[in-house]
Amino acid sequence: MKRLILLLSIPLAILGCTPTVQVAAPKEPITINLNVKIEHQIYVKVDKALDDVISESSGLF
Secondary structure, eight states: OHHHHHHHHHHHHHHHTOOOOOOOOOSSOOOOOOOOOOOOOOOOOOOHHHHHHHSGGGSOO
């Protein structure tokens, strides 16, 4: 009788020790916040002659 109980308990003990791996999708969607501030500064060098032509007092604009 003891031998029968021992033989039946060994497979149950082996099954109880097997590792399980579960892959599940998250319940909430993945959000990525990209708070990016981009600033551009453009420097234009104007020739002195062109500066005189484009000036406000020339009446061109």
